[in-house]
Amino acid sequence: MARSAAPALDRDRLVGAAFALLEEEGLEGLSMRRLAARLGVQAPALYWHIADKGELLGLMAQDIYAPAYAGVPHAAHWRDWLRGFGHALRATFATHRDGARLCASAPAPRDRDVADHAARIAAPLAALGLDQGRALAFVASVISFALGWASFEANGPMHDYLDEMLDFDESFDIGLKALVSGFADACPGR
Amino acid sequence: MARSAAPALDRDRLVGAAFALLEEEGLEGLSMRRLAARLGVQAPALYWHIADKGELLGLMAQDIYAPAYAGVPHAAHWRDWLRGFGHALRATFATHRDGARLCASAPAPRDRDVADHAARIAAPLAALGLDQGRALAFVASVISFALGWASFEANGPMHDYLDEMLDFDESFDIGLKALVSGFADACPGR
């Protein structure tokens, strides 16, 4: 009953090593060949487990976004939830080197059930009384802002000067607060 | 008095051809070798006119941003100016294929006088009564939002679904309005 040896690789080991490589070398250093070398394997071996580099980036992006959704503290109002989500996004982008750039360049997942995905994303806001249309629009706005801010902070055209002039954390907070409280105008009633 | 022939290349021709190539092939197709081929020249010739690909991307990013600043309609209030700027940014990102991705990935210019640059950016808002600190923070927020929105729209994790659910132009407008009107809270007095 000798079973054959377990495969050396699987998707989890692959993605894990990719994150380690990203941390050490940054996004430009994240090549399939280097990843293979770190795993003690030849580059083509990776293609048994994933279709192409785009899929790898997509898996990594999911792992970056996931804790942001999971990490939003309980909120009594959808505005509080959005603010919490914005801060969680900023934190998760900061956790991984080049995290925002990776998420911006990762292709959208192919096979995912997008309707289901969108429903899950809108769910926390729907539970707080927001219709799905507005919920998605607001979430999209907050993600865009956080994503854009991280890109801008990393290498925007006036980074050097802003670095002296501005507290990035505080200014992000101001922008996020403004964005979310401004959503009130787009909501009837309250 | 026979003068030597004019050089075949200069920075303007180079950047112009780069934009044409970008339009046809997208950001992944914008390689130094293809650019050289389109100009009827060998790749190393490009390096006489620019230091590296980063500099080329930086020049292109400037040409993308510039009309956004120039195209903001006259405004009586800094909030109107910011909204106009946001729409101008969205328009200019849409004008060039992969415009936002290019701007997000272009390295910051090296030699520029950043203090002067920032002062010029803040100037229209300063003329409308805003202090430079807030002016920069607000401009940074609007750029981040527009940049992030364009990235998100291009290949965000829920693009396919949003495409059916959401009018991107309208939702951008809602987000921009929310952001700008929310800045009132960060301003004392009015």
Add this chain to the structure above:
DNA sequence: ACCTGAACACCGTTCAAGT
């Protein structure tokens, strides 16, 4: 089922050498 070896069609960049 899972991985290797060799190859294909590319990159950005450097540098001596030509004119």
Add this chain to the structure above:
DNA sequence: ACCTGAACACCGTTCAAGT
């Protein structure tokens, strides 16, 4: 001053072949 030829050190990906 401006450009070529040849090279270096890489890429992502495919595919027959091995085990």
